[in-house]
Amino acid sequence: MKYTIAVTQQCNLGCSYCYISSNREVMSPATADRIIEFMFRHTPEDETIEIGFFGGEPMLEFDLIKTISSRIRSHRGYNPDKVNFFIVSNGTIFSDAIADELVRLQLPFGISCDGPPHIQDSSRVFRDGRGSSTVVEKNIRHALRSFPFLPVNAVYTPNTLQNLPEVIDYFYALGVRVIYLNPDISARWTREHAEMLPELYRAVGEKYIDYYKQETPCYISMIDSKVTVIMRGGYQPLEKCRMGKGEFAFAPSGNVYPCERLIGSDNGVTHCLGNINNSNLTQVKCSHDASQIANGICPACELNQYCMNWCGCTNYFATGDYNAPGAFLCASEKASIGVALEVINTLGNEGIPFSDHLAGTPLMSIIGESVLKG
Incomplete structure (x- = not known):
């Protein structure tokens, strides 16, 4: 079960592609308490609870995050082996004191x-128009001292798609070893963009292979996730989108959405499933069903079981339908699956067994190499 808590919709950046409208709303402790009760009541006993703190910029309300995490840990249903936390930040707010608190509270961060300065500053700017690259790069370097496997999420747009190999080089040079690459799902992607993907993804794959051969591996989401899925023979039911059933997002107002990407302006209408403060949400279901794809192409495709055509929010932004994937997602999935197969074949011949990927823990390859190197 995945629960995203948007503690605030305030943000100190004005990113051009942000899908969350910025406002002054901050979640109240009372609303947070009702969310906590909902999480523990709603999660089946055999499932873990994944809790993400989100925004806006969540670090603007770090004290609230600490309060909520403390209340979760003191809840009668809390099991440290079955509850995982995560904070997604824009990287503008960080310090030694914050690092110490994150470590003390065991809050992964x-x-x-989006990449080097000319890419980062093209979309991710402060409210006054200043680029954020200088402060974010400094904070990434700073955070890596406390979190050597700090995940960094890079969004690419139609204007920066061609820079993907450069983005990988930039993060790797900084010392980042966990890189997530995600397209701007609200962008107007064209056939020309889709046709660029195989070559660009292959260039990223070549870097990935080189890192392994140099015994300095790097987790790259578009490759490692697909290697894992291929090794397992396809996505398992609980790995697919379960928005509105196994995934909920809570706006600061208490409004409940099937996914954090669908909070939007939090108007309480579009995508909204109710409000935690005045509704009985235990039986609320979203209309999305990951097993029902609304076209005649995907079910017959030989790559269907390895494809993320079930991602409801991505589909909605592309086609207006939770269950209908768009052409760019199709092209991206085909390209990433193809590169993952090339990686498996190439590194398999080098004696890499991919046992960690098969076990669902691809990051262990990176951790193991780091330990061996002292």
């Missing part, structure tokens, strides 16, 4: 950054 990740930063969103």
Whole structure:
């Protein structure tokens, strides 16, 4: 079960592609308490609870995050082996004191950054128009001292798609070893963009292979996730989108959405499933069903079981339908699956067994190499 808590919709950045409208709303402790009760009541006993703190910029309300995490840990249903936390930050707010608190409270932390300055500053700017690259790069370097496997999430747009190999080089040079690459799902992607993907993804794959051969591996989401799925023979039911059933997002107002990407302006209408403060949400279901794809192409495709055509929010932004994937997602999935197969074949011949990927823990390859190197 995945629960995203947007503690605030305030943000100190004005990113051009943000799908969350910025406002002054901050979640109240009373609303947070009702969310906590909902999480523990709603989660089946055999499932873990994944809790993400989100925004806006969540680190603007770090004290609230600490309060909520403390209340979760003191809840009668809390099991440390079955509850995982994560904070997604824009990387503009960080310090030694924050690092110490994150470590003390065991709150994993990740930063969103799109790449080197000319890419980062093309979309991710402060409210006064200043680029954020200088402060974010400094904070990534700073955070890596406390979190050597700091995840960094890079969004690419139609204007920066061609820079994907450069983005990988930039993060790797900084010392980042966990890189997530995600397209701007609200962008107007064209056939020309889709046709660029195989070559660009292959260039990223070549870097990935080189890192392994140099015994300095790097987790790259578009490759490692697909290697894992291929090794397992396809996505398992609980790995697919379960928005509105196994995934909920809570706006600061208490409004409940099937996914954090669908909070939007939090108007309480579009995508909204109710409000935690005045509704009985235990039986609320979203209309999305990951097993029902609304076209005649995907079910017959030989790559269907390895494809993320079930991602409801991505589909909605592309086609207006939770269950209908768009052409760019199709092209991206085909390209990433193809590169993952090339990686498996190439590194398999080098004696890499991919046992960690098969076990669902691809990051262990990176951790193991780091330990061996002292």
